[in-house]
Amino acid sequence: MRPNATIAPVVLADAAAVAERVAALLLADRLRPTLPLGLATGRTMEPVYATLARRLGRLEPALAAQVRQGWSSFNLDEYVGLGPQDPASFAATMGRQLVEPLGLDPERVRLPDGRAGDPGAEARRYGAAVSAAGGIGLQVLGLGLNGHVGFNEPPADAAVVCRCVALSAPTRRQNAGAFGGDPNAVPRRAITPGMAEILAARRVLLVVTGGAKAAILRRALGEPPTPELPASWLQRHPALTVIADAEAMG
Numbered sequence: 001m002r003p004n005a006t007i008a009p010v011v012l013a014d015a016a017a018v019a020e021r022v023a024a025l026l027l028a029d030r031l032r033p034t035l036p037l038g039l040a041t042g043r044t045m046e047p048v049y050a051t052l053a054r055r056l057g058r059l060e061p062a063l064a065a066q067v068r069q070g071w072s073s074f075n076l077d078e079y080v081g082l083g084p085q086d087p088a089s090f091a092a093t094m095g096r097q098l099v100e101p102l103g104l105d106p107e108r109v110r111l112p113d114g115r116a117g118d119p120g121a122e123a124r125r126y127g128a129a130v131s132a133a134g135g136i137g138l139q140v141l142g143l144g145l146n147g148h149v150g151f152n153e154p155p156a157d158a159a160v161v162c163r164c165v166a167l168s169a170p171t172r173r174q175n176a177g178a179f180g181g182d183p184n185a186v187p188r189r190a191i192t193p194g195m196a197e198i199l200a201a202r203r204v205l206l207v208v209t210g211g212a213k214a215a216i217l218r219r220a221l222g223e224p225p226t227p228e229l230p231a232s233w234l235q236r237h238p239a240l241t242v243i244a245d246a247e248a249m250g
């Protein structure tokens with residue numbers, strides 16, 4: 001994989017403009033589907049999915065049906081111990097934010113099974129399912145404050161594959177909002193595709209909004225790739241697009 005020598009982020013005015021641009025890209029991808037989408041959850045993606053639902057609702061019925069029929073996606077992660085019935089799980093989140101508003105078949109929006117008895121075996125099964133589907137066409141990513149993508153916490157080498165990981169204290173603090181604001185209530189482990197699966201995607205779209213992400217985005221794009229900053233491996237992807245708002249660009 002050759003280095004992406006010049007990364008010129010697409011900089012838009014605000015998070016709403018970012019959501020419009022990313023939703024348009026997702027819709028265009030599903031109107032001409034090839035490989036599955038790779039999807040993320042989190043605060044950055046909430047307005048993206050809301051905008052996607054609005055855009056789908058404005059399409060001609062035949063085109064909207066085409067999007068729904070052609071939908072195929074794999075989510076990046078799920079908390080160990082949580083299932084779709086738990087409102088804080090990513091499965092439930094995707095149900096609220098994507099499946100229901102877009103009228104999708106839930107079977108087409110796939111996530112790891114957080115309630116699996118053997119999380120390690122479930123991670124291997126999920127990684128194999130991604131491979132069996134041909135891999136990911138367009139992988140959408142958010143950016144963690146400690147430089148993680150998916151739940152690839154530092155340190156994470158470029159070759160790590162789908163696995164069960166321990167979540168860091170910063171990540172649990174960042175995700176505490178879905179758990180009543182209590183970081184101790186956030187599950188301590190999650191299943192996540194690795195950097196290997198992410199970097200194997202045909203295209204990668206990194207979406208970053210807000211001033212709190214400015215410093216880590218600058219490092220991820222400007223410092224030499226290192227396991228201590230997992231997002232920095234994205235520099236090596238030949239088809240990386242970064243879409244950020246003005247605040248995230250500092």
